[in-house]
Amino acid sequence: MDNTRFVTGFGATNVDLLYSGMPRVPQEGEEIFAQSFSVQLGGGYPATLINLGRLGVPTHVQTFLGDDLFSRFAMDAYAQSGVRPLNLYDGARMPVNVTSAVITPRDRAFTSYTDPVKITDQHRQQVLDNSRGAAIALVHEGFLDIYAQLKREGTLLVYDTGWREDMHLSNMAEILNLVDFYTPNHLEAMRITQTTSPCAAARVLAEHLPHVVIKLGGEGCLLYSGGKETLIPAIPDVTAVDTTGAGDAFLAGFCYGLYHGADLPRAILYGSITGAESVKAVGCLSSYVTEEALLEKAEMFEKTGG
Secondary structure (H helix, E strand, O other): OOOOOOEEEEOOOEEEEEEEOOOOOOOOOOOOOOOEEEEEEOOOHHHHHHHHHHOOOOEEEEEOOOOOHHHHHHHHHHHHOOOOOEEOOOOOOOOOEEEEEEEOOOOEEEEEEOOOOOOOHHHHHHHHHHHOOOOEEEOOHHHHHHHHHHHHOOOEEEEOOOOOOOOOHHHHHHHHHHOOEEOOEHHHHHHHHOOOOHHHHHHHHOOOOOEEEEEOHHHOEEEEEOOEEEEEOOOOOOOOOOOOOHHHHHHHHHHHHHHOOOOHHHHHHHHHHHHHHHOOOOOOOOOOOOHHHHHHHHHHHHHHOO
16 A cells, blocks of 8 residues: 555544443442543544554544534544544534443443434535545445445445444445455354354355455454455453453554555454454553554564464
8 A cells, every 4th residue: 555645434433431340330229439430532433543543554533523521522532642533513512422331340331422413415525525545444334425436546445333233234235345345243244144153154245245354252353265264363361351442443453454565364463463452451542552563463473373
């Protein structure tokens, strides 16, 4: 890739209020004090782009920010991460997603709020204009109509999405046929394809994608390309503190590899390293690797086999 180009994507800004060290989730009418508390930017494409920026890749974060307390916090947090967001919002409400997350030794519980923003033709034009010239665009379903044009202009299209109950080829074939890469986890891949194993899911997805990448959690990552299955092992000896945002961090490392022209196994290895690092602290963006550390870890992994 031409390193003067950038990576871009649109995504709602998430602000997380993190209550950690909780023995359990409070019952109705009950108050439990957390052992620690922090306010941080949350996950989604903005988190991926921040992590990419930390790896030295120029990024354009397209999002909605207002004049409310949490939007102002997000603006400051973006600046501290070296990212200048491109704001598409000119309303008077709170367009960021605010989530209170209670983190217990067993799991997490969430309460969220946002003032939804209806995507307009003006937003679509802004996203198209802001994305022109990008080496890679992270694909958002709300702007699907502009990505075919970007692809014709030479932009690589990468898509990721969280779990949805309605995930199925019947309503996702259009986007899968358009993008160059989709990076589901194994549960999402099996849900979409109505299969019972990641390998079976990969074969179905290969009917729509030139290369299939399926995250397997602690088992590593499955690459299915040219009719061949390749398992990229997981990073060993990782103690997970908080897995929130691990997929966003994986996507950052993977896109770093694509941006620099790495082969797919190496790009996936980069993603595995950035994803593994992100789970070592509470919050999506608290723990991360520098570009120098990423390259050193990748070299060491390949020399030692993990």
